Amino acid sequence: MRNSQGRELRFSPLSASANSLREKHQIKEAIPTRSARELLENNVLIVGPAWIGDMVMSQCLYRLLKQRDSALQIDVLAPDWSRPLLEHMPEVRHIYSMPLTHGQLGLLARYRLGKRLRQQHYRQAIVLPNSFKSALIPWFAKIPLRTGWRGEMRYGLINDLRILDKQKYPLMIDRFMALGLPAGEACPVNPPWPKLAVTESEAQEILEKFHCPKDHRKILALCPGAQFGPAKCWPSEHFAALANHYLEAGWQVWLLGAKDDLAAAVTIQQKTQERCVSFIGQTTLSDVMALLSNVDGVVCxxxxxxxxxxxxxxPLVAIYGSSSPTFTPPLSRQVRILWLKKSCSPCFKRICPEDHYHCLTEITPEIVSRAIEELQGF
Structure with missing residues (x-):
């Protein structure tokens, strides 16, 4: 049976021993369950983060909430670019695009969206970013319970205000998940990691789109870019040397990334005699996910x-330079993290303060190749 919103309503069956008596007297009785109204309001709005990696990691929260209440409906308010990611998270019901660019206040636009969301009757909003403006829409939407970290002094906007204990919640995923738990409750020891769902048809269609049918050769994807700056980027020359090694071994090598990574792609192609297949600057986020689902390994x-x-x-080799894997590590059992822990690292700078980038240059292509060979499935 479905309500006016198209949602399935489930009622507990009568016990077998009492069925005949109740049918005889036409007694209508059901074990108490959520009413249609309660089902309608069993929903939460989550204000998502503004970066790709953070958005992926936010799925830990969505999966945790679903584990604790499978009937819970999860809607996410996030930047429009993140829609392809969220569409591949089965836990998410509706996606609302933030009508503003990153850093823009846009008070009137936030008010209008918040007012429109009032009709959803959310029981709770969970605000993952720490900014003041990220808490405005749930407040405008009059959501009764608005949960978030104190952040930018958001008293009033957030009425379930949490004070962050960095020792108790050392990882970003811990801080996301903690907002979905009662205050003070510890996060699960074995949390549900992100798990993007790419279908077989999507994986096949992307190969047809780019005219690159899969053959017997294994595929290594190289992702030479990073948003923050050169202090997070393994040298393009090292990527090229690694590519040459695997090309000689009979692999296909794909290059993936955004338009900002085109310079790195040019260097790699020059040093590999144009033998790599470069998708850099040609793909959407959906395309990249579908392409990655076809490969046998990735170096990022x-x-x-x-x-x-x-x-x-x-299977993934993750290279760290100026940053640290202790806060936002890749969450997979098929990963090798390469981090030299130099005395100057992590510095969290865009450009190396010492102007030598040893934290990256001393991770040689041979070290990365050994890490690839260690991974399962290679």
């Missing part, structure tokens, strides 16, 4: 594509 910097590859459970 600390980037959004690293987290996507991990969530697709593709």
């Amino acid at each position: 910097n600390d980037s959004g594509l690293m987290h996507i590859a991990a969530a697709l459970n593709v």
Whole structure:
């Protein structure tokens, strides 16, 4: 049976021993369950983060909420670019695109969207970003319970205000999941990691789109970019040397990334005699996910594509330089993290303060190749 919203209503059956008596006297009785109204309001709005990797990691929260209440309906308010990611998270019901660009206040636009969301009767909003403006729409939507970390002094906007204990919640996924738990409750020891769902048809269609039918050769994907800056990027020359090694071994080598990574792609192609297949600057986020689902291994910097590859459970080598895997590691059992832990690392700078980039240059192609060979499935 379905309500006016098209949602299935489930009622508990009568016990077998009492069925005949109740049918005889036409007694209508059911074990108490949620009413249609309660089902309608068994929903939460989550204000998602603004970066690819963070958005992938936010799926830990969605999966945890579903584990605790399978009937819960989860809607996400997030930047429009993140829609392809969220569409591959089966836990998410509706996606609302943020009508503003990153950093824009847009008070009137936020008010209008919040007012429109009032009709959804959300019981709770969970605000993952720490910014003041990210808490405005749930407040405008008059959602009764608005949960978030204190962040930018959001008293009033957030009425379930949590004070972050960084020792108790050391990882970003811990901080996301904690907001979906009662205050003070510990996160699960074995949390549900991100798991993006790419279908077989999507994986096949992307090959047809780019006219690259799969053959007997294994495929290594190289992702040479990182949003933050060169201090997070393994040298293009190292990527090229690694590509040459696997090309000589009979592999296909694909290059994946955004338009900002075109310079790295040019260097790699020059040093590999144009033998790599470069998709850099030609793909949507949906395309990248579908392409990655076809490969046998990935080498990434600390980037959004690293987290996507991990969530697709593709064998992954993750290279860290100026950043650290202790806060936002790739969440997969098929991963090797390469981090030299130099005395100057992590510095979290865009450009190497010492101007030598040893934390990256001293991770040689041979080290990465050995890590690839260690991974299961190679």
